[in-house]
Amino acid sequence: MTLQFRCSGLEVPEPVRAQLADDDVAARLVGKDATLWGPEAEPEASIRLGWLDLPATSRELVARLADLRAELAGEGLDRVVLAGMGGSSLAPEVICRTAGVPLVVLDTTDPGQVAAAMTDLDRTVVVVSSKSGGTVETDSHRRAFLTAFAEAGLDEQQVGRRFVVVTDPGSPLAETAAAMGARAVFLADPHVGGRYSALSAFGLVPAALAGVDVAELLDDAADLAEHLAEEGNPALELGVAMGAGFRTGRDKVALADGGSGITGFGDWAEQLVAESTGKEGRGLLPVVLESVDAPGAAAPDALLAVVGGDPVEGRPSVGVAGPLGAQFLGWEYATAVAGRVLGINPFDQPNVTESKENTSRILESGLPDERPLATVGAVELYASGGVLDGVDLSAHDGLTLALDALLAAVPPRGYLAVMAYLDREADARAGELRAALARRTEHAVTFGWGPRFLHSTGQYHKGGPQVGAFLQVTGAVTDDLPVPDRPYSFGTLQAAQAAGDRQALADRQRPLLHLHLTDRSAGVDQLMRALG
Structure with a gap:
């Protein structure tokens, strides 16, 4: 078989495994049984199982x-x-x-x-x-x-x-x-x-x-597909582990590479898991790590998933090894199984359109007229959800104080999401913010490039458990580009998408710190210094 699964340190509640076995989930999933996720999910599931x-x-x-x-x-x-x-x-x-x-x-x-x-x-x-x-x-x-x-x-x-x-x-x-x-x-x-x-x-x-x-x-993928109807197949076991993690208080899945030879797999799995499970006030939050030992890998509410390696002894973790085609199919299957354990429909995304609709309204009415609460060097500070109430932003370390206040606003068992509406290539150093912030908190810290994360973890942010705090980073546009035959530019579209997402989070009264970099390179440097 092309996919291998190992698990360490995770107790799987017997009812989880027994219920899947009694209900013959492995074979019924391969048989495209749309009733597996309940009557409300059946209409959607019946037209979403062609991936098998x-x-x-x-x-x-x-x-x-x-x-x-x-x-x-x-x-x-x-x-x-x-x-x-x-x-x-x-x-x-x-x-x-x-x-x-x-x-x-x-x-x-x-x-x-x-x-x-x-x-x-x-x-x-x-x-x-x-x-x-x-x-x-x-x-x-x-x-x-x-x-x-x-x-x-x-x-x-x-x-x-x-x-x-x-x-x-x-x-x-x-x-x-x-x-x-x-x-x-x-x-x-x-x-x-x-x-x-x-x-x-x-x-x-x-x-x-x-x-x-x-x-x-x-x-x-075909080599794995031959075994997916079998009890105990590795994709089923991965789904069991993800569901068991959720049932036992580990509702984060920390994704790290263990020498798989696969590059960037976590970014793909992040969308699959977050958008499939993050709804109805619950879900599994994927946290893409820089390495197996990166900050957040040993979080008390996370199951560590090592792609291409062994689980880490002494820590609730799983190892999933195998070539890319098998990994794709195996994780899709496992996520569908996890959806069954969580009691949600893994094939819909009810909250994805909200930020899109906000963006459309903003493009029609114009960008909001906002004034920064403070400007520190190349960084303008904005906030909602009460995150900066009582913070002295005029202090010489006002930016550090603002970031500390955001970290303090993460609720118990919550997470901090960094959302960077920047250039993924030219502003790549902003990606280092995840680890820098994770070193300062026991909470999960995720990172996403905007607007691409809106098509990924954006569903979880709005539909999952409302325990998130959010850091949005935007940057000044020096050379804008028109969108042909549209009344807006790419820079305006990007700003409207960021504003639309801020509105969706503000409507939920989530703590949000918005940092606008008037000089992108200098602003990122300033942020990294503020985080030590």
Whole structure:
């Protein structure tokens, strides 16, 4: 079997395992029994279990993708840009990074990062990937590249042939692809949800065009699929462990790499687990760690999951080893099982649209007129939820005091989420904030790049247990970029998304500290100094 599972230090309550066995969950899940998650979940589950067939059904893509890649290479188009969010971008990014194959992933509205992707146009093909076909970020990327190719001197037909589209049948994007003369359109299985789509066209098309042997992924997943109906299979055991962790007070899953050879797996698993389980006031919060020994790995309310390694002795932990294709399928299966143990529907995402709707209203009415409570060097401080009440921001260490106040506002068994609406490449050092903050608290600390986390942990923030405190970091835009045929720029869209998410959290009266960097590099340096 291609996936191995080991567990250490975790007591699995006998009712958890017995109930799954008595209800024959392993076999019923493979048989696509939509009743497994209760009558309220059945309508959604009945159209969301196609991912179980993907190791077999996605085979038909392999030859077509090989031919298309050869065709593109023959025209000198060897640079692939993927415009997609959430489930449309996370899996192909992991696949390509693991294989050492270059893929430019555009899952942001930061104008600097968008502009950086729009280079080397003479050798670029753009994969536009959206399940719904209406994702505002992806549509904005498509418009920007259409204009850029035209300005580079390509005629309308040539421009269209620089695009490959992945979407669901009947989506608005499928119609748009036909109208623009896209070179190829891949219609994915509509019975597969976005976060379960790693082995579908959404995961495989960009990866294969970039140069990955996707047949190997499917081979490894197929080897595991043969065993998923069996009691005690490793994916079932992982789901049991996740559910048992929740039942015994470990409602955080700390994800760390243990020498798997897989790059960035935690970012993909984070969306899968958070968006699938974080709803109805409960859920499992994934915490992506820098290493097995990173701050937060030994948190008292976390189950440590070591990808590609052994569990850590003396600590409630699991080890999940195996190749990437098997990991994808195994974690999807385990998350569905965990949803059964938690008593939630793992296939819906009822709170995802809230921030999107707030963003739309702000784009129509204009950005909120806000004044900072204080300015410290290159950092403007804003807050809601009472987090800075009584804090002397005029003190020489006002920024440190503000951060301390935010950490103090994390409730018992709560977490701190860092949300950075910055350039993931140029402002990469901001990613160090997670560990720096985690060193100063016993609570879980997560990190997400905005707006991409809105398609991932954003569901958990709003629908999960309301025990979060939030640090939002935004940055000044020096060189903005228009969104063609729209009344706003990428910088305005990014600011509206950040403001829309702040509103969603403020409506829940969650503690929120918003730091706006008037100089991004200097501001990040200042933050790191304030955290010691």
